[in-house]
Amino acid sequence: MASTDPSASSPPVRDRAGRARYRRILRFASRHLAVTWWFELVLPRFGLRGLAERTRARRMRRFARGFHALALDLGGLMIKVGQYLSSRLDVLPPEITKELEGLQDEVTPVPFAGIRALAEAELRRPLGQVFATVAETPIAAASLGQAHRATLGPADAADTGLTDVVLKVQRPGIDAVVDVDLAALRRVGGWLSHVRLVSDRVDAPALVEEFARTSLEEIDYLNEAANSARFAADFADDDRVSVPDVVWERTTRRVLVLDDVSAIKITDVDALAAAGIDPAEVAPVFAEVMFDQLFTHGFFHADPHPGNIFVTPVPDAVDGQRPWKLTFIDFGMMGEVPAGTRTGLRKLLIAAASRDGSGMVNAMRDLGVLLPSADTLGLERAVTATFARFGGMGFAELRQVDPREYREFAGQFGDLIRSLPFQLPEDFLLVLRAMTLTSGVASALDPAFNLWDSVEPYAAQLIRDERGNAVQDVTRRTLDAATVAVRLPGRLDHLVTRLEDGTLEVGSPRIERQLTRIERTARRVVSAVLFAALLIAGAVLRSGDDVVGTVLMVTSAVPLLHALFAGRGR
Structure with missing residues (x-):
């Protein structure tokens, strides 16, 4: 390691x-x-x-x-x-x-000879004893492994009920x-x-x-297989989603054997249309499924790029039933949202759907994206202004906005955003990645797709769910207020005592930091002036006295370094 x-x-x-x-x-x-x-x-x-x-x-x-x-x-x-x-x-x-x-x-791709050698070492027998056929040309080559189509031997086919499978093998030496x-x-x-x-x-x-x-985790195929089983359990009763079965008997840390569920790539709009599937109907369903993973189950596919999602036709669908389903594959990169973070994400979604700038900032603070010490009044104004101008727009509408408006917003609020102490809680990068890819895939399916159209009904349902907990929330707030009321007399008495003794001090860390910064800047300006003076004097004197002029020019490096780096470690 x-x-x-x-x-x-x-x-x-x-x-x-x-x-x-x-x-x-x-x-x-x-x-x-x-x-x-x-x-x-x-x-x-x-x-x-x-x-x-x-x-x-x-x-x-x-x-x-x-x-x-x-x-x-x-x-x-x-x-x-x-x-x-x-x-x-x-x-x-x-x-x-x-x-x-x-x-x-x-x-x-890795040459098949290397893939064969690694697979046979993992399975401890020749591939011909496990599979009836294995295609030497890979169907997918990734940075950590590659996949080949295969058919199971008669014994394994009888035991598993599967015939056509995908053999996924790590790239040799990847560890x-x-x-x-x-x-x-x-x-x-x-x-x-x-x-x-x-x-x-x-x-x-x-x-x-x-x-x-x-x-x-991604290079441990046993972990990927377990993720696949957990994901399948989350959507076991959901006719929108399907997951390939794992052939556990032929799966190791470096070899994974799955049911071959290849179908129509989700962004292949021509193939979807040829199968009688409207891509514009697929986009909102895909977004809803991703929202369910993030906000309901708390276990989500963190790499939902088009190569990992198929649209599988359902030929025997009855009237009223959706004639297709979404098939997810490749569960190596998964994210898990803890209960507390999931609550914060729900608040964030509700605030976004209701264009609530203050609620958005409070949700960011609850998520831990903003440090408690952050001054968020300016951020609230920026978010509120953004909602007022761009809120509710889809990507097609945003592309029609004059770029000068974006530049104006960036100039108005860019320095503010960059000055705030942001931090990313655990797995939040994966959440951002999943939502970015979700938006991109949905927009590829339907250029007029508006993510707000999927967010708002989902947020409305979350609001109804939250109202069910309103009584508990009011009770908790009442107890908090009662606790404060009980402690208040003692704290006031302590405050008055310190005032009478003259031991109460009031400080403004923000003002002190600004004064310190001004003092450091002044010292660095002096150093910069001294650098310029020594450099110019040295250049002038070199024509008459080469030694003294050179010494002065070399010495000018000292105030230059001070001007550039003084205080940077504080």
């Missing part, structure tokens, strides 16, 4: 290939971090913010192209990182997401690759924890550990 120490100086492997892979990842990350640091932090201090802004899009595209090439060459978790970045349409610019969006489809990649990502996360621009807004090492946890 990889070391969790971000400061580790060497990869947790001894072979040359592992060390080369580790260092290549770190070289790429350090180079782009240095470029970002120079343009986003250093240049603005010298009044060159405009230059940084003009070159930002070009730098983003260069980074995305470089990472695309790196991920394709290295494979492993770098592909998964690229997939994650491509799905973050909410926080990353299109220069990055567009370049990386097709990364998974470009993975090179060692994952260990190296996680070690490199932990090192980069450690670097980011010392960059205030990042650390003030996100706990990078915690995000890496969350990514590590889900990645290690």
